[in-house]
Amino acid sequence: MSEEREIGVRLATPDDARAIRRLLLSTYGDGYPFPERLDESTIARGIVEATTLYGVAETHARDMIGLAALEPRGSHGLFEYSRATVADGFRGTGLLASLGGLLIRQHAPRHGARFVTGYVVTSHVYAQRFGRSFGFATTGLLLGGLPSQWVPSGFSRERQPISELLMALRVARNEPVRDVALAGPDGDRALRALAALGVPARRGRGKPGELGAHFERNKAHGLVQLRFATGAPPRRLHPGFVEGLEAAGTAILWADVPIDHARAPFVVDRLRELGLGFAAYLPAAGVHGEDVLRFQRYLHDVPLDFDAIQVIDEARALKDDVIADAVGVVRA
């Protein structure tokens, strides 16, 4: 029997926590931008409490050579597929695809998943190819959100913060019809993403009421995220808002706007006045589980070389769209 055929995939148990940490460390060294994911007791707790599902691949000698994880994001059926790691030397043999089969096809539906998303690096295209083969749609491009020192073994170091292709897959058999209250190019972007996800949609006037925004900050990543929602604190987007964030060290600003709200077009106009551009479509990612359109402004002091952002052919038009919308925003 060939070595390849002796490799098996299974769900991790708490006893695997040490090997999971070891595999992540051997792939990423010290540059891994999510240190909390390396903590052995956190990994074990995630497995015991079933808040993170890990799939592992191992040889017949029980050496762990592959890993992926599935985690809920919020409580509305959105899950994220992450931590995809295959040991150098075992790549390109379908291991990530086997792990995807285990976690996404077998286990995601049992855990109430409606959609699975992946934030996929653009420093190489292999993980994007997996997503394409698996049926994921490409719904966005998040500019420069990951540090350049995040270099997996087997790849060379990037010269700029790493951008991520947003990929999404519908897992639920049926989804309710979406009312898209956004007009113009943003409405078209929403309708395109919904068509790619196989979700029925129509243009509508949207829900009435006020749209406030929760303010979330991830200091380690220099990220500020505004999550617009009904019932959230009122937020006046005054002209100096972005400069204030920049002075406080913000590198990336995201703003998520529900597509089905009557005030969404008004909010988007204000965001554009502040220099934000289209970033991504995210199903079920809103505070109340709404689909959102994410806008972004890249404020990092390292200029982005767009040619160095690698995407699969299917995502070229999307990349061009995001970059055209970011003109005057990204300092070249």
Ligand SMILES: CC(C)(COP(=O)(O)OP(=O)(O)OC[C@H]1O[C@@H](n2cnc3c(N)ncnc32)[C@H](O)[C@@H]1OP(=O)(O)O)[C@@H](O)C(=O)NCCC(=O)NCCS
């Ligand atoms: C991304 C990664 C997990 C892929 O794992 P893998 O087991 O090699 O993936 P698979 O064998 O299932 O292949 C996935 C796709 O990439 C292609 N691919 C993978 N490695 C390749 C290589 N070296 N050369 C050419 N194609 C390759 C496969 O052909 C496949 O595409 P297809 O479905 O169109 O045929 C692995 O490259 C890795 O660990 N990289 C470092 C960590 C990383 O970057 N993780 C992703 C963070 S988003």
